[in-house]
Amino acid sequence: MIQNDSIKKLVDKFRENKLSHVFLVETNAKENALLDILNLIKIMDCPNNYQENCNKCNICHLVDTNNLPTLEVIYPDGQAIKKQQMENLKMTFSHIPYISKYNVYIINDAEKFNAFSANTMLKFIEEPLKNTVGFLITNNKENVISTIKSRCEIIKANYILNDFHWSEELVNFAISYLYDIEILKNKSIVVNKKIIEKKYEKSEIMEMFQIILQFYLHLLNGVLDYESLTKLQKLQPKEILKRIQLVNELLDKMNYNININLLLDDFVLRLED
Ligand SMILES: [Zn+2]
Numbered sequence: 001m002i003q004n005d006s007i008k009k010l011v012d013k014f015r016e017n018k019l020s021h022v023f024l025v026e027t028n029a030k031e032n033a034l035l036d037i038l039n040l041i042k043i044m045d046c047p048n049n050y051q052e053n054c055n056k057c058n059i060c061h062l063v064d065t066n067n068l069p070t071l072e073v074i075y076p077d078g079q080a081i082k083k084q085q086m087e088n089l090k091m092t093f094s095h096i097p098y099i100s101k102y103n104v105y106i107i108n109d110a111e112k113f114n115a116f117s118a119n120t121m122l123k124f125i126e127e128p129l130k131n132t133v134g135f136l137i138t139n140n141k142e143n144v145i146s147t148i149k150s151r152c153e154i155i156k157a158n159y160i161l162n163d164f165h166w167s168e169e170l171v172n173f174a175i176s177y178l179y180d181i182e183i184l185k186n187k188s189i190v191v192n193k194k195i196i197e198k199k200y201e202k203s204e205i206m207e208m209f210q211i212i213l214q215f216y217l218h219l220l221n222g223v224l225d226y227e228s229l230t231k232l233q234k235l236q237p238k239e240i241l242k243r244i245q246l247v248n249e250l251l252d253k254m255n256y257n258i259n260i261n262l263l264l265d266d267f268v269l270r271l272e273d
Helices: 005-015 030-045 058-064 083-092 115-126 168-183 188-198 202-220 227-234 237-256 260-272
Strands: 022-027 071-074 103-107 132-138 153-157
Touching: 005 030, 005 153, 022 030, 030 058, 030 103, 030 132, 030 153, 030 237, 071 083, 071 237, 083 115, 168 188, 168 202, 168 227, 168 260, 188 260, 202 227, 202 237, 237 260
Parallel strands: 022 132, 022 153, 071 103, 103 132
Antiparallel strands: none
């Protein structure tokens, strides 16, 4: 589900064929905005009439795993977005999109263009390719190079961030669970047995996965302050995104499903491959 209304409105623009070719999304929560944009792409491209967590089609699956050939998600390379990254993008999108209606690129931390990459980006925006849509995400549009900013349709996408009050026990359990599956790579039967033995209520298990979701979102920002989990900082953004999607799906399914064991096993198995 798209959380933010400004991004949700783009679905209508898309249906009316009135989508701009580049957006600057200013947000207080970059990861949330990114997830909303990925959901928007699914709605645009799903060959079925997109339903929540479409598991039927290949396209939604490719978006979830960040393997859709017509989608490029770019992060700064170190401190800056580099010229080479923009050259690569131009190359990748020099063809008309296949599989999906649009070639879509998402640039995270759009304030990190340097003079060289901005120049390449400008040329790219000024000669808009047919059926290409770009999303530039930033915390503060005032920090984005003005020549780029002036060519974008600006969208404000703010999110209500929960003031989390988690139980310490669940935080600790979430840490040890992640340690088991991610670092020790224990099998689902072993790790999920530990949850069952705790005899947690469904709501507690869901809270634990909310905590895990926050861990992964923090990892996308490059920080996770738990010593036993520092190894996770080696995960690539693409791998983290896959995990975020899996946890989101798990939480969604838990709402409706009674057989939690089966869902948990499925989660660990999908995380492994
Ligand atoms: Zn689909």
